Amino acid sequence: MKVYLPFASNELKRQMAYKGAFYLFLFISLFGSFISYYLWKAVYGSANSTTIGGLTQQEMIIYVFMTYVTSSMVTISLADWVSEDVVKGLVAMNLIKPIDYRMSLIWRAGGQMLYRFLMPGVFVWIGLEFYKHYALGMPFVKFTTVLCFLCSASMSFLLYVLFDFCFGMIAFFTTYIFGMLMAKEALLSFLMGQLIPLSMFPGWAQKIFEFLPFPSMVYTPVMIYLGKYQRSELVFALGRQFIWIVLLYALGSVVWNRVTKRLVVLGG
Amino acid sequence: MMIEVSHISKSFVSPKKYPGLKGAIKGLFSTEKIEKKAVDDISFSIKEGEIVGYIGSNGAGKSTTIKMMTGILSPTEGNCLVNGVDPNKKRKENAKNIGVVFGQRTQLWWDLPLSESFTILKEIYDVCDEDYAERMEFLNRVLELQEFFDRPVRTLSLGQRMRADLGAALLHNPRVLYLDEPTIGLDLVVKENIREAIKEINAKYKTTVILTTHDIGDIEELCSRIIIIDQGKKIYDGSLQKLKDLYGAKRTVSMEVRNYNQKKLANLWETLGVKEEDYETEYDKEQRILSVAFDKNKIHVPEILTAVMSQMEVKDVQIEETQLEDIVKQIYHSGVK
Amino acid sequence: MRTCKRYMRLYRVLITQFLKGIMQSKVDFLMGLLGFFFTQFMGIAFLYLVFRQVPSLQGWTLEQLIFIYGFAQIPRGIDHLLTDNIWLIAWRMVLSGDFDRYMLRPMNLFFQVIAEKLQPDALGELLVGGILLVISLQKGIVIVDGVHMVLFFVSVMAGALIYTAIKLFFASLSFWVKISGPFLQTAYEMADFAKYPTEIYHRAIRFVITWIIPFAFVAYLPASFFLKAEVSPGIIGIECIMAVVLFSIAYVVFTIGTRRYESAGN
Structure with missing residues (x-):
């Protein structure tokens, strides 16, 4: 733990160093969320019923902004770093050091996650709560819900980075991973519910999602935040996240072992 | 005079950095700036055909001066003229008169065969076919480029790459050649070849050469005159012999x-x-x-x-x-x- | 004239080299193409999902939105194909000092930047755009006559120039802040939102994407001209003016930026 802490704090410092970029980034990234907010508003305006995919318009607004808060914390692309390290030949270097490569990446991602949570995550979140209370006339979120959300979002983060680590292993087999990363991002933003609530997919697609880890990455914590899960459902949702973490951790270990064996044989 | 540098200065302004994680947070809200004078009121002039060693410790301001003379950086104060052209005002015109080799970084196209890099450079510098043939013949003789002429630049050894870079910088027969650590990391034989080549080019084309280096061998073999700078200020300008007499x-x-x-x-x-x-x-x-x-x-x-x-x-x-x-x-x- | 010819000749030499390079790495090329194709495909899937819930969006049908989407890909793809190297200025060339090498050559800096690379990935966008365009033509929702056909090409070119201008502007900020990648990235991503009819947005936002970062002029606005007979061809005229003005601004900022370029090592 002590060994890996610097990975997190270095990343945090690195992020903060780009001060000028930071303020504008904050502004424009929020601007993007506002636009999708208007898109949904128009959709609700043109729809015949007040709920779409089980969400009211108010809930959809919360969905849009909480998806932003959650995915900005969760979607930290380890695969970018892995492919960078592979290109520079740094992975073999890492094998010599008495640290676990995957752990160092996860801690680094943790640093970035913390940064993104502080800036702008928390501010958007608080802003949303005030908007909800004063403009939409809804009660503030319950403390227990916040706890459940944070717990779920942390697991989402782990789930995402563990998955992304496995994905990053592709970098060992092709020199041009950029296209794959793009395809991944596009597909995931869809499957995680970042682009559109999963409840709007056709029934057969939703059935398939039950067996995939992706809904657990963004959709689950946001639905928890919206209070869409009752007691047993909540436990089930959190449990499912946990199981996916274990499975992806195991998968990552297997793949990593294969890759390092190859690395030792071929050099890298 | 080929080069006339008068009272040139360059300062860099950067936001103040604070140590540690607390510092990083503080930095987010701070607007404090630090100004660093990399080059401080330097003047000198260089005649056509001279080979001048420009030396100083790391961070003394050597590269900054060279970059101002090549038109990469614009001076904060003062100005310079290279072959009568102010590189800061007429970058393109100046670029035709100069050749530059940075030892640490290649100017060539990494993935292309060397021969293609030369084809492109021929177009960029608008070298006519006769001149090109004549120049290539000379460069091939002095730098032995043909050994690796068809290989992509990324596959060249450091010594080969340096020869290639030197050749590329000379293709358009520049009046002034700037060499920033041209022998860094090279073995003795290659160093010797590079030095010989520089001498020959200087003799044949009367090319003015400015050379920064940490390798004293480069200076002893090539430079009749040296300029020493320290912390952005010129502290010595004169012949190598005089320096040796004084201190040697x-x-x-x-x-x-x-x-x-x-x-x-x-x-x-x-x-x-x-x-x-x-x-x-x-x-x-x-x-x-x-x-x-x-x-x-x-x-x-x-x-x-x-x-x-x-x-x-x-x-x-x-x-x-x-x-x-x-x-x-x-x-x-x-x-x- | 002579200079112009020289630039053309050089561009041809550089591009030939680049194409040779692509031919040597077909797998990378296909992967990149696939990546972009996939991203575009997701955009269409999103539209389908939205239209499962509503019959039309403020009077626009799914077919029309798909045309707008496809139309938007074409100028985007052209710009992407030709000027992708601008991204590198934003992300690292200024910081690392790699921009030095352009400064050392007796040619226009902007030309050197864009001539260094063609981005074959862009063919993914052009492919999607082309396919959607063909589908829309088959469905008969697009107006086809002489004026519209000529203005189609004009609009696509002006749109590509707007893209280039926005990229160049934000990339040039790196001369002040060293890395302007995040700015460029966010600005560029805003293009996605001009793929929907802009009347759905609040006035202020509509103003921004129409006049400040005018992606509306690349996608939705000209596309509506090809869909609806009542839209005046003047919209294409304004698009062209926007393109020229914007590019001039970006080019001036770029030029000022290169003068205060600090190289690396300080």
């Missing part, structure tokens, strides 16, 4: 000794009639090595040896000429005499 009289004798005795030794110098400012002794306890630095015009090696040997057992002796490097170091330390 120093020599060092290193002796591995037993039963070292400082007191006895001090008495000895007195009996020899040597003044204290003419020598400097240093004793390394671990290695048992006694080094005496002295002025060769005032003391002779045998005198020192006899003196020391009369007092203690000497196992091994080594005599060193003072290196130009030491001279430069000495100048950084105590300024110019």
Whole structure:
């Protein structure tokens, strides 16, 4: 733990160093969320019923902004770093050091996650709560819900980075991973519910999602935040996240072992 | 004059950085700036065909000066003229007159075969077919480019790459050639080849060469004149010979000794009639090595040896000429005499 | 004239080299193509999902939105194909000092930047755009006559120039802040939102994407001209003016930026 802490704090410092970029980034990234907010508003305006995919318009607004808060914390692309390290030949270097490569990446991602949570995550979140209370006339979120959300979002983060680590292993087999990363991002933003609530997919697609880890990455914590899960459902949702973490951790270990064996044989 | 640099200065402004994680947070809200003067009021002029060594320690401002002369950076104050052109105002015109080699970074197209890089450069510098043929013939002879002419640049060894870069910088027959550490990381044979090539180019085309280097060998072999800068200021400008005359009289004798005795030794110098400012002794306890630095015009090696040997057992002796490097170091330390 | 010819000749040499390079790495090329194709495909899937819930969006049908989407890909793809190297200025060339090498050559800096690279990935966008365009033509929702056909090409070119201008502007900020990648990235991503009819947005936002970072002029606005007979061809005229003005601004900022370029090592 002590060994890996610097990975997190270095990343945090690195992020903060780009001060000028930071303020504008904050502004424009929020601007993007506002636009999708208007898109949904128009959709609700043109729809015949007040709920779409089980969400009211108010809930959809919360969905849009909480998806932003959650995915900005969760979607930290380890695969970018892995492919960078592979290109520079740094992975073999890492094998010599008495640290676990995957752990160092996860801690680094943790640093970035913390940064993104502080800036702008928390501010958007608080802003949303005030908007909800004063403009939409809804009660503030319950403390227990916040706890459940944070717990779920942390697991989402782990789930995402563990998955992304496995994905990053592709970098060992092709020199041009950029296209794959793009395809991944596009597909995931869809499957995680970042682009559109999963409840709007056709029934057969939703059935398939039950067996995939992706809904657990963004959709689950946001639905928890919206209070869409009752007691047993909540436990089930959190449990499912946990199981996916274990499975992806195991998968990552297997793949990593294969890759390092190859690395030792071929050099890298 | 080929190059005229007058009162040129360059400062860089950067936001203040604070240490640690707390510092990083503080930095987010701070607007404090630090101004650093990389080059501070430097002037010199260089004649056509001269080879000038531009030396100084890391961060002294060498590269910054070169970058201003090539038009990459614009000076904060002052100006320079290269072949009558102000590189800052007429970048493109100046670029036609100059060739640049940065030892650390190639100007060539990484993934293309070297031959293609030359084809592109021919177009960029608008070199006509006859000139191109003549120049390539010369460059091939001096730099032996044909060995690797068809290979992609990324597959070249450092020495080959440097030859290729030098050739690329010379294709359009520039009036001035800037070389920023051209021999860094090269082995002795390649270094020698590169130096020979530079000499030959200078002789044949009267190319003015400005060279920054940490390799004193480059300077001793190539430069008739050197300019030394330190902390952005010019501290020496003159011939290499003059510098050597001023500082080069120093020599060092290193002796591995037993039963070292400082007191006895001090008495000895007195009996020899040597003044204290003419020598400097240093004793390394671990290695048992006694080094005496002295002025060769005032003391002779045998005198020192006899003196020391009369007092203690000497196992091994080594005599060193003072290196130009030491001279430069000495100048950084105590300024110019 | 002579200079112009020289630039053309050089561009041809550089591009030929680049194409040779692509031919040597077909797998990378296909992967990149696939990546972009996939991203575009997701955009269409999103539209389908939205239209499962509503029959039309403020009077626009799914077919029409798909045309707008496809139309938007074409100028985007052209710009992407030709000027992708601008991204590198934003992300690292200024910081690392790699921009030095352009400064050392007796040619226009902007030309050197864009001539260094063609981005074959862009063919993914052009492919999607082309396919959607063909589908829309088959469905008969697009107006086809002489004026519209000529203005189609004009609009696509002006749109590509708007893209280039926005990229160049934000990339040039790196001369002040060293890395302007995040700015460029966010600005560039805003293009996605001009793929929907802009009347759905609040006035202020509509103003921004129409006049400040005018992606509306690359996608939705000209596309509506090809869909609806009542839209005046003047919209294409304004698009062209926007393109020229914007590019001029970006080019001036770029030029000022290169003068205060600090290289690396300080």
